[in-house]
Amino acid sequence: MAGAAARKMDMDKAPPRASRLQADLAARILRMLKDQGAGPGHHLVELDLCRHFDVSRTPVRGALKLLAEQGAVEARANRGYVLRGPVTEAPDLDVTNPEDEEDQRLFIAIAEARNQGRMPDQCSQLEVARLFGAKLPTVVRVLRQLAELGLVERKPGNGWSFTLPINSARARAESYAFRAVIEPAGLLESTFELDREWLDRIRAQHLAFRKRKWRDTLAVELFAINADFHEGIARCSGNRYFLDAVQRQNKLRSFMNIQWINGAERVIDSIDEHLEIMDAMEAGDNQKAHDLMKAHLVLARDVEATV
CATH class of the missing domain: 1.10.10.10 (Winged helix-like DNA-binding domain superfamily/Winged helix DNA-binding domain)
Known part of the structure; x- marks a missing residue:
């Protein structure tokens, strides 16, 4: 006892x-x-x-x-x-959690349901549990993760409200159309100033990720690198409104891109396109970077439209 x-x-x-x-x-x-x-x-x-x-x-x-x-x-x-000391290697941290796989499955299932219009804007924890056949503790953990990402908000009681609209092919096309106007334009702003420390860091991240063997669980990390690249360029533009627009788009895309559906080959192509834009910026040829960025976004839109 x-x-x-x-x-x-x-x-x-x-x-x-x-x-x-x-x-x-x-x-x-x-x-x-x-x-x-x-x-x-x-x-x-x-x-x-x-x-x-x-x-x-x-x-x-x-x-x-x-x-x-x-x-x-x-x-x-x-x-x-x-x-405390230099980081010579970055292994996975010792945070073994037998519930992680269960949480990840539900996280992806919610993303898919929202993107396919099968989940309402507002729901209770019990409704989520019934909809996905999940345990209530799992539902609570995953909803808290979504709240940390700014994708849901807690309502009085056990209710939750999604802060972003349901995804659709039209929403994706409109997002790309908007970004194809805003993001290349930032490169031509008179206030543009390249942050070379950021450029070196983001290039190293792209090159390191390019060497890794693709698996679906890397989708979240790929999005983080991708978002940092696009937001970093907007920050270099020196225009707060361009930066705000890109940050809002990244927030929207974070839930839409929880799964990478374009195949491993497109991962490499996308990274290479980013690297080419970086090279143009480093060379001071922002007009070329502008053209490459526009082509990159149009191609990404077309690839997603065919998947």
């Missing part, structure tokens, strides 16, 4: 388990630091990480806390977190 009580006390004291989003984000932060060659004492700025990975403060804080528990970073008074 005493042993059972002690175990219960230990369970009560145990820290909450990291969510999949926090664990994935922590691993991505380590990979970013490795690509940057960051050294001991490197300051991790919370807001910069939010912008870089296009997530809110909540998952970033969770990821940094997880990295601190793993010994990769440490908290400093009034300074947030700093890197």
Whole structure:
């Protein structure tokens, strides 16, 4: 009896388990630091990480806390977190969670249902559980993940409301049409100033990802790299309205692109197109970069239309 009580006390004291989003984000932060060659004492700025990975403060804080528990970073008074030593490798973190696969299946199922118009804008936790035949604890965890991404909002009681419209072929086409106007134009702004530190980092990420063998579970990471590339160019434009437009589009696309449906070959082609745009920017030929960006977005639209 005493042993059972002690175990219960230990369970009560145990820290909450990291969510999949926090664990994935922590691993991505380590990979970013490795690509940057960051050294001991490197300051991790919370807001910069939010912008870089296009997530809110909540998952970033969770990821940094997880990295601190793993010994990769440490908290400093009034300074947030700093890197304890150089990142020589970025393995998966030790956050084994037997429920992860179940959570991921439900996450993808919700994305598919929303994209196909089979799920309403508002629903309760019990309705989600019935619709997908999922356990209620799984539903709660996944809805919280979606909330961290800014895709759903909690309503009074057990209700949840999606913050983005149901996806459709027309919505995708309209998004690409809008981006094909806005994103290339940012490259020709008189206020454009290339951030070479960002360029070196994002190029290294693209080259490293290009070497990896494609699997469907890399879709979220691919989107993060893709979003960083497009948002980074908008930030270089020096035009706050271009940047705001691209950030809004990235938020919309984050749920639409939870699955990569264009095949492994298109992954390589897309990365190569990005690299060609980077080369043009680095050479100071923004007109060429403009033309390449427009062609890239039009081609991406056409490829998706045929899938």
